[in-house]
Amino acid sequence: MQNQNLLTREFSGGETPKSFNPVSLDVLPYCGAVCGIILLAYETNPLWSPTLIFSALLTVGFIGFIFARQKSALRSKINLIEKITAQKEELKFDNLIKDSSDITAIFRVDGVSLFLSPSIRNVLGYNHKVSVGTQSFDFIHPDDVETIKHSYQKAFEDPEYVFTHEFRYKHLNGTWRVLEGVGRQYCDENGKVIGILHNSHDITERKQVEKQLRNYTHKLEQSNRELQEFAYVASHDLQEPLRKVQAFGDRLEKKCAAQLTDEGRDYINRMRSAANRMQNLINDLLTFSRVSTKTQPFQPVDLKKIAEEVVSDLEIRIEQTVGRVEIGELPTLDADALQMRQLFQNLIGNALKFHRADENPVVRIFAETVSTNGASFVLNGEEMEIGGNEDFCRIIVEDNGIGFDEKYLDRIFTVFQRLHGRTEYEGSGIGLAVCRKIVERHGGQITAAGKPGVGATFFIDLPLAQEDMNIHETKC
Numbered sequence: 001m002q003n004q005n006l007l008t009r010e011f012s013g014g015e016t017p018k019s020f021n022p023v024s025l026d027v028l029p030y031c032g033a034v035c036g037i038i039l040l041a042y043e044t045n046p047l048w049s050p051t052l053i054f055s056a057l058l059t060v061g062f063i064g065f066i067f068a069r070q071k072s073a074l075r076s077k078i079n080l081i082e083k084i085t086a087q088k089e090e091l092k093f094d095n096l097i098k099d100s101s102d103i104t105a106i107f108r109v110d111g112v113s114l115f116l117s118p119s120i121r122n123v124l125g126y127n128h129k130v131s132v133g134t135q136s137f138d139f140i141h142p143d144d145v146e147t148i149k150h151s152y153q154k155a156f157e158d159p160e161y162v163f164t165h166e167f168r169y170k171h172l173n174g175t176w177r178v179l180e181g182v183g184r185q186y187c188d189e190n191g192k193v194i195g196i197l198h199n200s201h202d203i204t205e206r207k208q209v210e211k212q213l214r215n216y217t218h219k220l221e222q223s224n225r226e227l228q229e230f231a232y233v234a235s236h237d238l239q240e241p242l243r244k245v246q247a248f249g250d251r252l253e254k255k256c257a258a259q260l261t262d263e264g265r266d267y268i269n270r271m272r273s274a275a276n277r278m279q280n281l282i283n284d285l286l287t288f289s290r291v292s293t294k295t296q297p298f299q300p301v302d303l304k305k306i307a308e309e310v311v312s313d314l315e316i317r318i319e320q321t322v323g324r325v326e327i328g329e330l331p332t333l334d335a336d337a338l339q340m341r342q343l344f345q346n347l348i349g350n351a352l353k354f355h356r357a358d359e360n361p362v363v364r365i366f367a368e369t370v371s372t373n374g375a376s377f378v379l380n381g382e383e384m385e386i387g388g389n390e391d392f393c394r395i396i397v398e399d400n401g402i403g404f405d406e407k408y409l410d411r412i413f414t415v416f417q418r419l420h421g422r423t424e425y426e427g428s429g430i431g432l433a434v435c436r437k438i439v440e441r442h443g444g445q446i447t448a449a450g451k452p453g454v455g456a457t458f459f460i461d462l463p464l465a466q467e468d469m470n471i472h473e474t475k476c
Contacts, residue, residue: 105198107198108196125173164180182200287342291441296337314348330395343439351397366395368394369394392444
């Protein structure tokens with residue numbers, strides 16, 4: 001465009017040569033006609049009077065004059081149209097590079113700027129006209145200068161060489177911006193090497209997000225290591241003294257039962273009950289931690305078969321509650337089979353446990369295919385989305401039990417959060433927290449709906465296929 005033409009004229013030593021205009025050939029037929037009339041008059045001279053010859057030549061000349069005027073006017077209109085079109089294109093190009101987030105520049109091999117697009121003001125704060133002729137290497141971070149210099153020299157020598165770099169450039173306000181640049185040799189229309197054509201884009205925000213993600217990943221890995229250490233301590237160091245408390249409580253009751261008063265036996269029972277609850281809490285915490293630390297690779301799992309096996313394991317509880325579990329169609333998907341078994345066992349077990357006293361429990365399990373838009377998370381105040389347009393299955397587990405008030409929806413999936421007293425229903429309140437963790441490990445989501453005295457329904461969305469079988473594993 002205009003800037004490029006100016007650069008080309010400046011570095012080629014003058015105006016570019018004008019192209020040959022084929023319209024100038026239109027005058028040849030007219031000249032031929034004039035010569036033909038003159039030759040005809042010469043050959044038929046006896047038949048022509050001087051007045052007739054003069055009239056013919058005058059007529060031909062007048063026609064030629066009109067033809068020349070029309071041709072000149074046509075050429076002027078064509079030139080005007082071409083000029084207006086060129087100006088529109090140049091204006092469009094100038095507006096484009098002015099508002100662009102990319103910086104287009106031409107540098108000499110020694111780093112002196114020959115051309116800078118107006119967009120440099122948007123990105124780095126500098127005026128492109130004032131900055132032309134400055135040494136760009138003075139604004140590049142000292143740790144990045146040598147790499148840029150080497151790439152410029154290599155591109156200047158090799159017309160096929162194209163380089164890509166990330167480098168830091170000083171903003172007008174003194175801060176460092178991270179730019180991603182692509183450059184190569186730049187020549188004029190005669191093939192003379194002018195310098196290096198360089199296009200760069202500001203990626204500072206992207207690098208900041210990448211750094212935050214690395215920090216989050218590091219914290220997650222550290223948290224996972226701490227969880228593994230806790231699991232080891234809970235499974236070894238905490239279990240042993242607890243077993244001693246239980247053992248000595250049993251011995252005290254057996255050997256000293258005669259000497260104990262009713263109050264003393266009550267104390268022993270309370271101590272043993274507390275020790276048993278502590279044992280259950282430790283076991284439940286181990287179960288919760290092993291969702292992430294003791295995992296199996298994802299492989300195709302038949303959920304209907306898993307559900308049937310869980311119902312078989314819960315046969316005694318189903319008989320005790322005079323309940324019924326109905327299993328509908330369930331898909332085969334990529335999952336950890338042991339964790340799918342644990343998921344169904346917790347959900348079905350809860351449905352049987354939290355039943356109404358005046359009605360036998362009925363649990364229905366079935367699935368349907370849904371399409372989701374992917375998962376989302378908030379980073380730096382901005383909502384980020386991943387995945388999307390994948391086939392998910394929605395597993396539905398519904399019961400006719402005691403239900404719950406939906407204002408407590410967030411609490412029911414939290415560790416040790418109970419909506420009912422320990423005397424009403426057994427358990428530590430960790431089962432649904434384990435379910436949530438299993439579902440999230442599989443890249444899914446779990447939620448619930450309920451109404452007190454009517455029942456509860458749990459919705460579990462799981463992907464049918466895992467693109468990377470270990471994508472949700474945390475490597476430490």
